[in-house]
Each structure stands twice: as structure tokens, then as C-alpha cells.
Amino acid sequence: MWLEILLASVLGLAVYWFASRDKEETLPLGDGWWGPGARPTAPEDESIRPFKVETSDEEINDLHRRIEKARLTPPLEDSRFHYGFNAHYLQKVLAYWRDGFDWKKQVAVLNRYPHFKTRIEGLDIHFIHVKPPRLPAGRSAKPLLMVHGWPGCFFEFYNVIPLLTDPKAHGLGGEHVFEVVCPSIPGYGFSEAASKKGLNSVATARIFYKLMLRLGFREFYAQGGDWGSLICTNIAQLAPSHVKGLHLNMAFVLRGFHVLTLLLGPRFRRLFGYTERDVELMYPLREKMFHSLLRESGYMHIQCTKPDTVGCALNDSPVGLAAYILEKFSTWTNSDFRDLEDGGLERKFSLDSLLTVIMIYWTTGTITSSQRFYKENMGRSFLSEPHERMKVQVPTGFAAFPSELLHVPERWVKSKYPKLVSYSYMPRGGHFAAFEEPELLARDLGKFVGRVEGP
Structure with a gap:
């Protein structure tokens, strides 16, 4: 017990020291x-x-042809969104995209x-x-x-x-x-x-x-x-x-010093400045922080290292692009949506709104260039840039x-x-x-x- 108290005190002093350094610094323009x-x-x-x-009939017809040629892999039984975007629900999205979604109308909305x-x-x-x-x-x-x-x-x-x-x-x-x-x-x-x-x-x-x-x-x-x-x-x-x-x-x-306080957070909540609501949102630590990061960060590793490779596939296939992006609108909206057959997408958004986002990426051909932003920010010197310490x-x-x-x-x-x-x-x-x-x-x-x- 005394060892835990000593460790907590040292960590608390470290947190205070870091938090109290209010240097007036600016980045060079x-x-x-x-x-x-x-x-x-x-x-x-x-x-x-x-x-x-703007759009054109040629652009829309090309999209429809690509949707019609989609090759989907059947999902595992009862897999819901635990393996990624569920192909059964994707078929529903594609049917609406092909026959119900009005891109010209959404262009007017934009x-x-x-x-x-x-x-x-x-x-x-x-x-x-x-x-x-x-x-x-x-x-x-x-x-x-x-x-x-x-x-x-x-x-x-x-x-x-x-x-x-x-x-x-x-x-x-x-x-x-x-x-x-x-x-x-x-x-x-x-x-x-x-x-x-x-x-x-x-x-x-x-x-x-x-x-x-x-x-x-x-x-x-x-x-x-x-x-x-x-x-x-x-x-x-x-x-x-x-x-x-x-x-x-x-x-x-x-x-680093924030990560250290996580280990003793529930026991020394007040010492580290955690409220009861903080504890509810962060613990149990294994599930809400570590497992969550592992489940949701695979895309980040790809985009921080080889964005152009996966970009080739996504920029060539509107179906692949939709699955890749819309899966994020499911699990990043609520992690519990992984347990639903439809990923909970239509609980917060309309298909028209979601497909408008996809169409902005598709029609401009910018999925690869957007993913490069990860490599430029995190693929070289993550957590060592001056702005990260400032x-x-x-x-x-x-x-x-x-x-x-x-x-x-x-x-x-x-x-x-x-x-x-x-x-x-x-x-x-x-x-x-x-x-x-x-x-x-x-x-x-x-x-x-x-x-x-x-x-």
C-alpha cells in the first residue's frame, strides 16, 4: 500500500510539473x-x-456501372460489424445508391x-x-x-x-x-x-x-x-x-505522464483530477482504452505508412470506398454499433447524407491524397514535432x-x-x-x- 501511495505521489508531482509549465511560445510562421x-x-x-x-450524366452512369459489377464476399454468420462492414447491409446501401440516391439533387444541396x-x-x-x-x-x-x-x-x-x-x-x-x-x-x-x-x-x-x-x-x-x-x-x-x-x-x-496516471486513476481519482464521469468513460481501462485503440487503429497504421497502396483500390472502386469510409461512420459514432447488423448507420445519419460524403471523395478522386495526411503528420516523427510539446x-x-x-x-x-x-x-x-x-x-x-x- 505504501509503495502505491509513494508511486502515486511521484506521478502527481510529475503531472503538476508538466501542467505548470506555461511557456509563451509560438510556432514560426x-x-x-x-x-x-x-x-x-x-x-x-x-x-x-x-x-x-457540378456533375454529369457520364459521371453518374460510370458510377452505376461500377456498382453493378461489385463482387462482395458473404459475411460470416452472426458477424454483424465485428469484422468490418457487413456485406449484407452493404447490399442494401448499394441498391439505394444505384436506384434511389439522387446525386444531382445532392449537388443542389451542396x-x-x-x-x-x-x-x-x-x-x-x-x-x-x-x-x-x-x-x-x-x-x-x-x-x-x-x-x-x-x-x-x-x-x-x-x-x-x-x-x-x-x-x-x-x-x-x-x-x-x-x-x-x-x-x-x-x-x-x-x-x-x-x-x-x-x-x-x-x-x-x-x-x-x-x-x-x-x-x-x-x-x-x-x-x-x-x-x-x-x-x-x-x-x-x-x-x-x-x-x-x-x-x-x-x-x-x-x-507519457497521462498514460501513467491511467494505471492508478480509479484508486486515486481526486489526486489525478479525474471526475466520476471521467472514470465512467475511461474504465475498465482494458476495454475502453487499449482494446478500443487496437480495434479502431488498423486503418491508421496503413495510412501512416503506405497510403498510396490501399488508395489505388479505394480510388478505383466506389463500393470499396463506401465500405471503407462508412465503417468509420458506424463504429466512430458509437462503438456499440459493432453489435448491430446494419452498423447503426441510419440511427444518426441518412443514407443521402452518408452517400454525399462518399460522392465528394469519389467524384474528386481524393481518397489517396486525403490518406497521405496521416503519413505527413504521423509517419515520420510522431510526438516529436515542436507543436506537440507546445x-x-x-x-x-x-x-x-x-x-x-x-x-x-x-x-x-x-x-x-x-x-x-x-x-x-x-x-x-x-x-x-x-x-x-x-x-x-x-x-x-x-x-x-x-x-x-x-x-
Whole structure:
């Protein structure tokens, strides 16, 4: 017993030491060129061009032919989603995709918001820019950058945007009205992919920071989950004076001293700053942390090492692409969905919405370039980059959704984001927060901004 107390004390002091180092550091802004060939000597065209999503009968007919030729392997009896995407349910998805899904109609849905492109560091960067339809007298809109992750895209934010740009009309009050900018990460969807190695989250953060400046925003809020949380974090590390606040629904803070506290967490909960809710979400440790990571991280190893190999198959087969991506929308929404024959996909999403995400990857041919983002960020020097050790010195809010892949306690978040002003245990929801629970996310974002700006 005394040995355990001594060990816990040492670990507690180590946690305190790490958490108390609040160095005011920033990342060097730098510059880059990601287009083909050498950087031209002429100044880059900084114009902002309107863009529309388009399709054609030829594109749709080619898709249908490929779906019709699909070769599926029958699933094992009673395997549900434990072996991956269940082929019986996949047949239902394919039948709807072929005979019920209206891509032209969904293209019109995508064009509901204004799309643009602009050239930054040699790449055509796509984004949507949505302004409030109305503003209360004497109020101005708050600029908000929202960044997606993998295997998502800008479309994830379509249901939360009206709650942010016109909150009063949706019963959320009119105190905080946002002007929303949602870019596509380079190599995702309609943003051009890099021609050179090395375009990681920091380079992307610099590109999006330049985008916001180009749009005339000297100060803005940033929000993200998955890769979006890391990119927005990097923006705050690059240009903290320009980021009024940072709101996240995922945080990359799993470092050594946190892992050590996990082992004694239930017994010394208060010493390590764990709440009862933290313990519920993290324990039993073997199942909720280690087994969960092993089950859900196979794709990551592939994409961190050889993304182009699997990319060849996925970029050639819409059926394979759909199974690969939609399986994540099942288990990352709720791990218990593995126990269902249909993966629980239609409990949170419509097939129209899910297939729209797939179509954005399919029609742009960007699955391989999107997967390369893993290799650029994690395939070389994982957990050794300067930004991974650097604290974030801007006001931060965090929404902890209970079905996220890994729960991050408030103490952990605060160790990297010492100016944490809002931490919320969300009542439901998983990895794709804006897509799954737009109202919960919008309300928490409004609460966070209220605390940043005060009465």
C-alpha cells in the first residue's frame, strides 16, 4: 500500500510539473510552396473565385456501372460489424445508391451555400463562406473557421451552419451570431492536393490562417474535431493574437505522464483530477482504452505508412470506398454499433447524407491524397514535432462527447490548453460531432464564446 501511495505521489508531482509549465511560445510562421515544379517568380494570384459543384450524366452512369459489377464476399454468420462492414447491409446501401440516391439533387444541396476557391502556396483551396441572413441591430457577426477531419469533409457542417448564422430562428437566441468559413483540407474534396511531400497540419494551419486574412478577418474563432482540432490548434500556435478563441471536440494530448496516471486513476481519482464521469468513460481501462485503440487503429497504421497502396483500390472502386469510409461512420459514432447488423448507420445519419460524403471523395478522386495526411503528420516523427510539446495560449473550450474514440479528461486538456475556460460533458454523441449533434455543438460553442467575451 505504501509503495502505491509513494508511486502515486511521484506521478502527481510529475503531472503538476508538466501542467505548470506555461511557456509563451509560438510556432514560426514560415512559408511554403506545394504546387508542381519550382515556385514561380511572379506574385501568386490572390483572387477569390466563385465555385459550384457540378456533375454529369457520364459521371453518374460510370458510377452505376461500377456498382453493378461489385463482387462482395458473404459475411460470416452472426458477424454483424465485428469484422468490418457487413456485406449484407452493404447490399442494401448499394441498391439505394444505384436506384434511389439522387446525386444531382445532392449537388443542389451542396450548392445551397456559397463556394469559393483561392490560390494559396501553389494550391487551389476550396471553402464555403456563409454570412448571417440577418443581424440584430448594433451587432456584428463573429468570424468562425470550422475545419473537418478524415474521413469527413466540409459537408459535415451543413446542419450546424444555420444554427450558427441564424441562431434566433432556430431557438438558440441571438446573442452570438457567426459568419462561418469551412475550408477543405488540401487533398480533400475540392481542395487541390499537394505535389510535394511534407504538407502536414502546421502547413495546413498556415494556409487556412492566410485564407482568413485574405477574407479580411484579423481576429476570428476556430473550431474543429479530428484533424480539424489539430489544424486549429496549430493556427493558435502560429498566430495566437489573431485567434480570439479555440473550440475543440477532440484533443491530441495523450503523452507519457497521462498514460501513467491511467494505471492508478480509479484508486486515486481526486489526486489525478479525474471526475466520476471521467472514470465512467475511461474504465475498465482494458476495454475502453487499449482494446478500443487496437480495434479502431488498423486503418491508421496503413495510412501512416503506405497510403498510396490501399488508395489505388479505394480510388478505383466506389463500393470499396463506401465500405471503407462508412465503417468509420458506424463504429466512430458509437462503438456499440459493432453489435448491430446494419452498423447503426441510419440511427444518426441518412443514407443521402452518408452517400454525399462518399460522392465528394469519389467524384474528386481524393481518397489517396486525403490518406497521405496521416503519413505527413504521423509517419515520420510522431510526438516529436515542436507543436506537440507546445502549450496553446488562447482561450479554449472543449466539448467531451461520450462516444468519442478516446475520452480526454479536463485535467489533460488543461495541460496543453492552460487557458481552458469551458469544458463540457456532452449528453450524447461521438466522433462526428457537427454531423451527429449539430444543436449540442452549436449551443456549447455559444456558451464558450459567451465566456470568452463576458457579459
